[in-house]
Amino acid sequence: MAVFDYEQVSKLAPAVAREQRDRSPCSACSVRGMTICAPLDSQELTQISAIMSSVELGAGAPLFDEGEQAGNVFNVTSGTIKVYKLLPDGRRQVTGFLFPGDFLGLARQETYAFSAEAVTLSLLCRFPRHKLEALMQRLPKIEQRLLSIASNELVAAQEQMLLLGRKTAREKTASFLLMLSKRSRQRGQAGDPVTVPMSRTDIGDYLGLTTETVSRTFTQLKQEGTIKLLPNHQVSLARRDVLEEIAGGF
Amino acid sequence: MAVFDYEQVSKLAPAVAREQRDRSPCSACSVRGMTICAPLDSQELTQISAIMSSVELGAGAPLFDEGEQAGNVFNVTSGTIKVYKLLPDGRRQVTGFLFPGDFLGLARQETYAFSAEAVTLSLLCRFPRHKLEALMQRLPKIEQRLLSIASNELVAAQEQMLLLGRKTAREKTASFLLMLSKRSRQRGQAGDPVTVPMSRTDIGDYLGLTTETVSRTFTQLKQEGTIKLLPNHQVSLARRDVLEEIAGGF
DNA sequence: CGAGGCGTTGATCGTGGTCAAGCGCAGTGG
DNA sequence: CCACTGCGCTTGACCACGATCAACGCCTCG
Incomplete structure (x- = not known):
């Protein structure tokens, strides 16, 4: 209470x-x-x-x-x-x-x-x-x-700015997950099953996309096996190499 | 020589x-x-x-x-x-x-x-x-x-970032012209017939647009009478008020 | 057990991208 | 002097990525 x-x-x-x-x-x-x-x-x-x-x-x-x-x-x-x-x-x-x-x-x-x-x-x-x-x-x-x-x-x-002005939804999303992972590692936490505490709306507003597009892109990456959506706002970067390739130099 | x-x-x-x-x-x-x-x-x-x-x-x-x-x-x-x-x-x-x-x-x-x-x-x-x-x-x-x-x-x-992630081509272009004008005034030069020394491609790469879209948007603003395209890379902000309205709070 | 928020998915739409052609102007060489 | 070349800008036709509108499932909270 x-x-x-x-x-x-x-x-x-x-x-x-x-x-x-x-x-x-x-x-x-x-x-x-x-x-x-x-x-x-x-x-x-x-x-x-x-x-x-x-x-x-x-x-x-x-x-x-x-x-x-x-x-x-x-x-x-x-x-x-x-x-x-x-x-x-x-x-x-x-x-x-x-x-x-x-x-x-x-x-x-x-x-x-x-x-x-x-x-x-x-x-x-x-x-x-x-x-x-x-x-x-x-x-x-x-x-x-x-x-x-x-x-x-x-x-x-x-x-x-490079991300917002010149990357596609797919590239933006991959870059975002890698960024979260990198910053998580920087403060000494796990880099792989990364915690994504913010809502789809917040992610969309960060990447210059709508919630729907963020959701669809996550689903797409999941179905390809590039990421895994786990409970408790956790995301596993199953294929970090693929993610990095998609992100395009981040 | x-x-x-x-x-x-x-x-x-x-x-x-x-x-x-x-x-x-x-x-x-x-x-x-x-x-x-x-x-x-x-x-x-x-x-x-x-x-x-x-x-x-x-x-x-x-x-x-x-x-x-x-x-x-x-x-x-x-x-x-x-x-x-x-x-x-x-x-x-x-x-x-x-x-x-x-x-x-x-x-x-x-x-x-x-x-x-x-x-x-x-x-x-x-x-x-x-x-x-x-x-x-x-x-x-x-x-x-x-x-x-x-x-x-x-x-x-x-x-x-707000411009790149959330503004339309029209809003981006209006914001850009106002920004040029403002900075021109800040360094003590004319704010109205503003000099636009960079190419359409550079403008596009700055606003997250293509040259074609920049060109079309300029033409559109010109035809409405909001701006005037002058020789020597000069642009007159004929209707600054309209431009500011389009830009959306910049 | 019901309500509401968040996420997902589907159908359709529209803004801005892509592809292509043509114009004007400046620099270059015959 | 004037055609030729090349670049920057414009305009048109078409396309596609992501937005919009809508419905629904799931989970949490009351």
Whole structure:
């Protein structure tokens, strides 16, 4: 009942479900090696944890909306977040999925350029932007780390543009599964039976396709024996080599 | 004869046509306010100009190719550059056009993630990466500026993903023209009869369309009276309001 | 046990791609 | 000086990939 209760809360009181100002949880952080905290020593970790608070979001709970005052930046520590933009008539483009270790909220402007929402139950570290900026003055390592993160995201964004502009539905889908698998491995999890926590609609909005086309393409790949659809949002990349061939250089 | 001669050179000896190690041309730089040099005082400009050299590219001349060792970063001072990625079978996605003031080559990895090529006769400032990084240690302002540039590019990349994944040919084309106009104004040039220096093929590869579709859409917009096609790669946005309505919130 | 959300599948449609031809213009050589 | 060549742009006819519209099965949740 307790769990259920709080999921209710996360839906009703949007943005932030539960938060606490932990003293120094960073030392036990399982994804520290991949976040902005990676280059910091234990003394510096204390400094950054002093300005940090943690946030828990239930599945479907919004983190922030496009156009909102950009007061915080975040680090995902568990769960999956989706980031998207909308057209006035409701058409949606998911510009990215974020997993543990990923950074979120880099926006040099005053407002967020996109919306963010939890796909599954998620935990994040939250840093007030002005405090982080003040800290950056003293710890330039953080700034360097942010630049490095931004550069990597830029490379990924260009790859995604290639996918959206020039790949077929089949190629997009294969690329997507390989991307999930690669990122799963990067954070030390299994690369083969890969977890696909997001809905067909979310996948479609990420790949520039409709749910129906995504579903059909999955079925097609399954019937060829290239992938296997398992229970609990798991997909086995039975023939990774074929998938890579279809994806076309990813 | 001299001018003609050197255009020959730029086509035959690809990458770099002409270069010189000017002493301090930065003080006269017309686009300094929008580049990485913007936050520097005159003494710091001397330092950065010491590691800089300038590059001139003829129309169509490549600057670097995807996968190449990423030894330099660049600043465009005049002309137009296109940046693109290729699929193994030759399909191409132009991920961006660069104009005077734009920065190029940010790649935290060892190799370039994309190719770059001159659309028109262009001039660039070139900075060896390792030297710029060394300079960044002493002038953290540069690093901040780079982070700011990267953040802005990231926002633009997300906007482009929305365009590629979710807009129609008509919407894409309208958005493209408005983007050109906006950027032209940003660097202090006319916003209305806007210069469109790139070919229909380049536009198509940027918008995820074919040349034929781009051409047809231009014709359609022209016949409606929304735009006017003028000589010398000029396009008049006769009905900017209509264009903005078509573009759908850009 | 009923309701609603998500995923799958089928039938049909339409936007934009493909294939092809022709035009205009610039550069080239006779 | 002017045909010839080649490229970029346009236009037309046709096609196909993925969208749209619709129905249904399955599972979860109430």
